[in-house]
Amino acid sequence: MSQPLAEKPKSIALPDVPVVWATTKKAYVLTTDGELQTPPKHKAQQLLHKQSVLACHMPYTCKRLGAEDLFGFDVLELFAFVHPGVFCVPTPSGLAKALGLSTPDGPDDYPFTLLECVKALFSDLVQDPWRAKANPIEIASAMGQQGQGWSWTPFVYAALGQTYNADDIVISKSALNVWKNLPEWAEDAPPPAPSYHAVTGEEARAKLQELLKTDSGAEARPQQLDYASKMTAAFAPVQDVDAGPNTVLLEAGTGTGKTLGYLAPASVWAEKNQGAVWVSTYTKNLQRQIEQELDRVYPDPDIKDAKTAVRKGRENYLCLLNLEDTAAGAALSRHPNHAIAAGIMARWVAATPDGDLTGASFPGWLVGLLGYQHTSGLADKRGECIYSACDHYHRCFVEQAVRKSNHARMVVANHALVMIQTALSGEGEELPKRYVFDEGHHLFDAADSAFAGHLTARETRDLRRWILGAEGGKRSRARGLKRRCEDLVVGNDDAERMLQDILHFARTLTSDGWTTRLKDGKPKGPAESFIFAVYQQTYARANGRDGPYSLETETYPLNDGLSEKAVALKEALTALQKPMQNLSVWMRGHLNEHAETLDSDTRKRFEAVIAALERRGRMTLSAWTSMLETLIEQSKSDDFVDWMEIERGGGKTLDIGLYRHWVDPMRPFSAAIAPHAHGVAVTSATLRDGTGDEAQDWKAAMQRTGLERLNPDTVKEHFSSPFDYAQQTRILVINDVRKDDMDQVASAYRELFKASNGSALGLFTAISRVRAVYQRIADHMEDVSIPLYAQHVDEMDTGTLVDIFRDERQSCLIGTDAIRDGVDVPGDSLRLIVFDRVPWPRPTILHKARRELFGKKQYDDMITRLKIKQAYGRLIRRADDKGVFVMLDSMLPSRLLGAFPESVEIQRIGLKEAIENIQNFLNP
Numbered sequence: 062m063s064q065p066l067a068e069k070p071k072s073i074a075l076p077d078v079p080v081v082w083a084t085t086k087k088a089y090v091l092t093t094d095g096e097l098q099t100p101p102k103h104k105a106q107q108l109l110h111k112q113s114v115l116a117c118h119m120p121y122t123c124k125r126l127g128a129e130d131l132f133g134f135d136v137l138e139l140f141a142f143v144h145p146g147v148f149c150v151p152t153p154s155g156l157a158k159a160l161g162l163s164t165p166d167g168p169d170d171y172p173f174t175l176l177e178c179v180k181a182l183f184s185d186l187v188q189d190p191w192r193a194k195a196n197p198i199e200i201a202s203a204m205g206q207q208g209q210g211w212s213w214t215p216f217v218y219a220a221l222g223q224t225y226n227a228d229d230i231v232i233s234k235s236a237l238n239v240w241k242n243l244p245e246w247a248e249d250a251p252p253p254a255p256s257y258h259a260v261t262g263e264e265a266r267a268k269l270q271e272l273l274k275t276d277s278g279a280e281a282r283p284q285q286l287d288y289a290s291k292m293t294a295a296f297a298p299v300q301d302v303d304a305g306p307n308t309v310l311l312e313a314g315t316g317t318g319k320t321l322g323y324l325a326p327a328s329v330w331a332e333k334n335q336g337a338v339w340v341s342t343y344t345k346n347l348q349r350q351i352e353q354e355l356d357r358v359y360p361d362p363d364i365k366d367a368k369t370a371v372r373k374g375r376e377n378y379l380c381l382l383n384l385e386d387t388a389a390g391a392a393l394s395r396h397p398n399h400a401i402a403a404g405i406m407a408r409w410v411a412a413t414p415d416g417d418l419t420g421a422s423f424p425g426w427l428v429g430l431l432g433y434q435h436t437s438g439l440a441d442k443r444g445e446c447i448y449s450a451c452d453h454y455h456r457c458f459v460e461q462a463v464r465k466s467n468h469a470r471m472v473v474a475n476h477a478l479v480m481i482q483t484a485l486s487g488e489g490e491e492l493p494k495r496y497v498f499d500e501g502h503h504l505f506d507a508a509d510s511a512f513a514g515h516l517t518a519r520e521t522r523d524l525r526r527w528i529l530g531a532e533g534g535k536r537s538r539a540r541g542l543k544r545r546c547e548d549l550v551v552g553n554d555d556a557e558r559m560l561q562d563i564l565h566f567a568r569t570l571t572s573d574g575w576t577t578r579l580k581d582g583k584p585k586g587p588a589e590s591f592i593f594a595v596y597q598q599t600y601a602r603a604n605g606r607d608g609p610y611s612l613e614t615e616t617y618p619l620n621d622g623l624s625e626k627a628v629a630l631k632e633a634l635t636a637l638q639k640p641m642q643n644l645s646v647w648m649r650g651h652l653n654e655h656a657e658t659l660d661s662d663t664r665k666r667f668e669a670v671i672a673a674l675e676r677r678g679r680m681t682l683s684a685w686t687s688m689l690e691t692l693i694e695q696s697k698s699d700d701f702v703d704w705m706e707i708e709r710g711g712g713k714t715l716d717i718g719l720y721r722h723w724v725d726p727m728r729p730f731s732a733a734i735a736p737h738a739h740g741v742a743v744t745s746a747t748l749r750d751g752t753g754d755e756a757q758d759w760k761a762a763m764q765r766t767g768l769e770r771l772n773p774d775t776v777k778e779h780f781s782s783p784f785d786y787a788q789q790t791r792i793l794v795i796n797d798v799r800k801d802d803m804d805q806v807a808s809a810y811r812e813l814f815k816a817s818n819g820s821a822l823g824l825f826t827a828i829s830r831v832r833a834v835y836q837r838i839a840d841h842m843e844d845v846s847i848p849l850y851a852q853h854v855d856e857m858d859t860g861t862l863v864d865i866f867r868d869e870r871q872s873c874l875i876g877t878d879a880i881r882d883g884v885d886v887p888g889d890s891l892r893l894i895v896f897d898r899v900p901w902p903r904p905t906i907l908h909k910a911r912r913e914l915f916g917k918k919q920y921d922d923m924i925t926r927l928k929i930k931q932a933y934g935r936l937i938r939r940a941d942d943k944g945v946f947v948m949l950d951s952m953l954p955s956r957l958l959g960a961f962p963e964s965v966e967i968q969r970i971g972l973k974e975a976i977e978n979i980q981n982f983l984n985p
Contacts, residue, residue, distance in 0.1 A: 073183045074219050076134050076212070080115045080172035081105075082153065083125035085839040085849065091172035099169075102126055113212065117175055118151050120429055124856040134212050136175050136182075137430055141405045142201075142213070143182045145191065146412035146422040150868040151861060153178070158868075160185070167846070183220035194242040195411035198223060203236035203391060204404035210397040211404065233400065237388035237407040240381045245455040246464055248661065255336020255494070257298040262290035265326035272321050272357040281318070284780050288313055288322040294776040295742035296330040296495065305772040306738040310501075310762060312748040314782025315934050319744055320354050323497050324471075328358045330495065331368075331470035339372075339493040341474045343503035345860070346885050349421050351473050351499070358471065370469035371415065372462060374478045376442045379406070379416045381453035383439045402435030416458025425860040443527050445540045448669045449662030450548070476503060480511030483733035485676055492737040498766075501743035502927065505765045508726035514684035517708075517718025518571050518579075521588045524677065525570035528563060532572065546670045549648070549663075556647050562640035569633040576714060587633040591626040596717045598623060599705045613706040613906055616719070617695055624693055631689040634682050641678040645671050688721050700724060702910035724910050727767030735771055743768060747930045749779065750923045751959025761923055764915065784937050787964040790944050791982055792933075796951040797971040800898040803830065807837035809949055809972055813895055814838075814873050816979040817945070819847040821893035822866075822886075823875035824932055826900050828853045831875055834897075842873065852876030866890065881931060887938035892983050894936055898950040899957070900928045922956060929960040945979050 080091040088105035090098045100108055106128045113133035116122040123131050137151050140159070149159035153171040157164045160181045165174040189197055197217060205214030208227030218225040269281050269289045281289075288311060295309040313319040327338040342348050352371055359365035384406060391400040405427070413422045418437050428436045441459070448454060466472045476498070486492055498504055530541025543564060550556035571588045578584055584593040602614040648671050652664065659667070691703060701721050708716040723729055734741070743766045749758035759777055763769035798809045814821045825831045835851040842849040848869055850862050857865075859879050866874040867886045874880065878900075902908050902924045912920045929948075936944030946961075951969070958967055970978070 073180055074216060075176060075179055076113075076115055076216065078113045078115050078133055079109065080175050081109065081122060081126075081131075082117065082168060082171040082175070083122045084168060085125065085843050088126060089168050089172055091176075097169065097172065115175060115179070117153055117156065117171075118426065118430060118857070121151075121856045132212075134179075135430065136178055137426065138211075138401065138405065139179065139182050139213050141424065141427060141430075142197070142217075142408055143186045143189070145195075145405070145408040146414075148421065148424055150864050151424070151426040151857070152865060152868070155865070155868055183216070186217065186220050191408065191411045195239045195408045197221065197408075199236040200239075200404045200407055202229065202231050203233040203388075204400050205231075206392065206397055206400050207231070210400045231392065233392035233403065234385070234389040237384075237391065237403055239407045239411045240385065240453055240456060242411065243381075243456040246457075246461045249464070249468060252468055253335070256334040258330075258333050259298060260293045260296045260326045260330045260333065262293055264329050265289040265293050268329050269321060269325040272325055275357045275360065282783060284313075284783060285318040285322050288317060288319060288778075288780050289325045291776060291778050292323050292497075292742055292744075293326045295497070295740040296326055297740070299739045304774075305735055307740045308768045308772040308775040309740075309742040309744075310748065310759075310766060310768055310775050310777045311742065311744045311780065312762070312778075313744060313746060313780040314784070315746050315937060316783050316940070317746075317780050319746075319780075320351060320499070321357070323499070323742060323744060324351075324354060324358055327495070327497055328471060335470075336495065337466075337470060337472055337493055338495045338497065339472045339474050339479065340497045340499065341476050341479045342498075343476050343500040343507065345419055347500060348473055348475060350885075352421075355471060355473070367468075368470040370462065370466040370472050371417070371420070372466040372472050372474045372478060373417065373419065374475075374481065375444075375446070375459045376440050377417055377419045378441075378458040378462065379410065379413075379418055379439050380441045380446070381410075381456060381458070382447070382451050383441070384410065385453070387435060387439065398432060399435065402431035405431060406436065406439065413458075415462060417462075425858050425864075429857050429861070443523055443539075444673055445527060445530075445545070446669070447540060447545045448666045450545070450666060454662065476500075476507035477511065480507050480730060483730065483737070484511050485672075485680070486733060486737065492734075494737065494739040496734075496738060496741045498741070498743045499745065501745040501766050502747050502931070504730075504743065504767065505727060508730040508767070509722060512723055512726050512729040514688055514721040515718060516685045516688050517716045517720070518575050518589070518592045519716045520681075520718065521571040521592075522573065522575060524681065525567050525572060527677070528567035528570075546666075549667060549670065550644075553647075553651075556644060556651075559640045559644040559647065563637065563644065566633065566637035566640070569637070579717070587626070587629040591623075591630040592717050594620065594623040594626045595705045595719060596707060599707050599717070603707075611706060611709045613704050615906060616692060616703050616705060619692070619695070624695075627689045627692045631686055631693065634686050634689070638678050638682040638686070641674050641682070645674040645678065648674075684721070688719055692719070700728070702907055704906040722907055724914050725764075727764070728770060731767040731770035738771075741768070741771060746782075746934055747927055751926050751930065751961075752919075752922075752956075753959055782937075782962075784940060784942075785964075786937065786962040787966075789937050789942060790933075790946065790965055791978060792946045792948075792961055792965050792967045793975045793978060794948045794951065794953050794967060794969045795972050795975055796969050798949050798951070800950050800952075803833045804837070806830070806897055806949060807834045810834050810875070810895060810897075811838040811841055812972065812976055813893065813947060813979065814842065814847060814849075815845055816976040817893040817983050819871035819873055820890055821873045821895065822880065822891055822935070823873065823895050823897070824881050824900075825875065825877055825897045828877060830897055831877060834875060846871070848872040850874045852880055878928075881928075881935065885938065886935070887942060891935065892942075892944050893947065893979065894932055894944070895947045895949065896929070896932065899925060899948070899953050901925055922954075926957050926960040929957065933961060943983060945982060947975065947979075 077093050079093060082089045087099050087101045105126055109131060111130050114131055115134040117136045119135045123129050140149060140156060149155045153174040154164050156178045157174050160178055162177055162181060165171055186197060198221060201214045201217040204211035215225040266286050266289060269286060273281050291311055292309060295307050297307050331338050340351055355365060355369050359368055387403045391403040394400060418440055526539050528542045530544060531539040550560055569586050569588060575589055579593050579596060584590045598620040599612050599614045603612040648667050652667050702724055703721045706720055707714060748762040750761040752758055768775045799805050810823055831851055831853055835854050839849050850865060850872060852859055852862060855862060862874060866872050867890050870890050902921060933946050936946060
């Protein structure tokens with residue numbers, strides 16, 4: 062069907078449709094006659110009703126205009142198609158910068174800029190570097206769906222000198238078959254065990270100086286050199302196995318240079334001992350930053366590729382079998398978005414170096430643009446991999462990442478992966494020996510998530526799906542246990558019977574459609590019956606309270622009949638667990654018995670199925686039955702806290718069930734990592750509490766990081782920030798704004814944002830307060846030419862909103878905790894932070910239990926101080942930054958002021974005076 066790509070045509074045809082950019086109040090519309098109109102939103106809705114338009118991020122544009130019927134040409138889709146794997150901020154300005162064009166001066170220029178971007182994209186497409194791996198004509202033809210799909214398809218053809226024929230029959234799976242061009246990984250022998258040579262302080266300092274000289278001959282600061290020297294204690298040989306691993310706890314203020322400070326000794330140890338160091342962090346931004354800093358350690362790209370690896374959980378990587386299924390179904394899909402997404406993802410697969418759907422090569426805005434199912438949902442989220450039975454096994458991104466990390470010297474991981482890896486580790490299993498945990502203040506939350514047990518509707522449904530796959534003739538990518546291992550057990554009657562028993566008893570678990578059945582009071586099976594009883598008890602004790610917020614209740618006393626439902630479910634889970642355990646034992650025996658005859662890929666399939674069965678049998682089902690036993694016996698453990706909850710979001714019930722968390726999640730984490738680790742370093746800018754009692758502050762840091770259990774003799778040190786906070790910042794507590802009056806709060810935000818001339822971050826303690834303030838001030842901020850973006854309001858993910866905020870110097874961004882944790886915005890883009898009220902912890906059942914263990918009121922204060930400290934730390938990222946921190950809550954207790962540097966004066970003043978201070982300080 063396709064022809065050879067032609068040379069660049071003399072002129073590039075553009076869509077003859079209106080070009081639209083929407084703000085909070087109005088639209089900027091460039092008509093087909095070349096006239097720029099700026100109608101208010103309601104007029105724009107009428108003007109563009111059911112019209113084909115050209116826009117940047119169509120879902121965002123529709124949400125801003127309140128017009129869900131727009132369709133047509135999305136410039137971001139074209140950018141993702143032409144430049145797969147390339148990041149850009151998803152705005153006209155961001156597109157222009159990415160394409161090397163002049164940036165627009167304001168919204169009046171945006172429609173014209175979008176047209177220039179389209180021209181540039183078609184020009185770039187002629188020089189397409191991915192043509193051999195992902196032919197743009199073939200892929201665009203599949204996306205076109207014979208004239209009913211992607212609007213850009215005819216224009217892609219035209220730009221490449223061809224004519225699109227909508228009558229051509231296209232086989233989407235063949236057209237989108239990019240996986241055939243991917244490289245295959247090769248199996249290598251496992252690396253030998255590392256040596257045990259220590260790293261001296263002199264070696265660490267020398268390496269740090271060497272790394273810094275790559276940056277225009279920069280010299281290390283004394284604090285940074287001392288930090289690197291202290292870090293070497295984590296790389297000393299273990300002296301006494303009973304004493305635990307060598308542990309280091311270093312708090313380093315912002316600007317200390319801790320990333321290179323720990324990479325220097327870590328890389329020296331890795332090369333000296335021919336071993337691996339795992340650097341674990343919490344946020345994607347820091348993971349990318351660490352990976353970039355490794356350029357200094359290994360300046361040669363080929364050497365860096367061989368000696369470093371970025372490692373994440375398998376749920377972060379695109380599954381090629383899922384992509385193939387999506388490609389095969391694209392032509393038959395009723396919705397054109399399916400084919401459009403399949404084509405753009407096929408182009409991305411050709412360009413990505415690692416298939417990481419959360420990495421630097423994958424623009425986060427693609428999820429909002431194309432839909433979760435066709436982007437991030439293409440990963441193996443539920444552990445349904447069929448390993449070597451998959452045609453793509455030897456090209457698999459996950460398998461490549463695993464093998465690469467097995468042979469790397471420096472592995473950049475994340476807390477979630479390390480926690481899961483340690484939680485699942487069995488006796489005698491080999492895990493990494495040396496760890497550096499950056500962003501160590503998040504370790505507690507990561508462990509809390511990894512070691513929790515949730516016996517809920519969604520979790521039991523997911524287990525059923527993992528075992529049975531798609532049911533009822535549904536079109537689905539779900540691949541059940543039968544498909545994953547049937548050929549491994551065929552011919553053995555006992556094993557086949559075990560498999561059939563697993564499939565049979567899995568039908569007692571929650572199935573699709575549970576929300577409707579529970580709403581109608583008609584649960585099906587023991588799992589749904591138990592969950593329905595939990596729902597009734599929780600809802601009754603919440604006094605039938607409706608609304609958007611989750612509901613929870615303590616487990617005891619039990620409602621009548623709930624104990625019987627728990628007994629029935631426990632029996633069903635035990636019946637399911639037994640054949641799973643038996644099949645695992647049979648497979649392990651079969652592996653040993655036929656060790657000489659099984660090829661490597663088959664062995665790995667057996668090992669993968671065994672691990673999956675043991676994980677779900679030993680961990681998931683055992684945890685659930687233990688929770689049910691506690692409920693039935695009406696007993697209680699001091700180690701755990703159990704509760705019942707109805708989880709809600711967006712006005713809908715998302716999940717219902719019984720929850721169990723460790724009161725101190727660092728206890729199971731420490732126990733799991735202790736047998737494996739030889740050295741553990743934990744570092745962050747915010748580890749210690751700010752009580753003023755140094756011993757108490759370090760004790761809190763030791764508890765929250767788990768080092769108190771790993772090694773009480775941990776090396777501890779604090780390194781102050783080199784920044785002059787007294788000169789660079791101001792801290793203001795507003796004493797005349799009522800925090801419970803949203804009109805007053807909104808007015809305060811509006812005037813404070815104006816005083817700073819934008820570049821402001823608004824932090825809130827509740828989503829409802831974010832939305833309330835946005836509704837009240839968005840139009841006014843537009844009137845003064847300060848763009849306002851809001852988490853939970855704008856049709857974009859949090860990371861993308863932060864990217865836009867960073868790129869648009871004068872903009873403001875408001876949101877909740879996720880915004881605070883994800884922001885790293887040096888320079889003039891962030892000069893003001895406003896907190897709506899003191900961020901006290903929510904009084905949940907889980908928090909109540911932890912409050913009792915960790916000091917009651919002191920625990921509340923510590924959690925709150927650390928939140929404020931982390932927020933304040935966002936302000937100053939460079940030596941020339943200036944910033945103001947504002948707390949709108951006049952009830953901020955003086956005991957919480959330890960969150961701030963002692964050198965900075967805290968002023969309690971009225972709003973009017975605060976506005977004047979901000980204007981004079983930031984805009985003198």
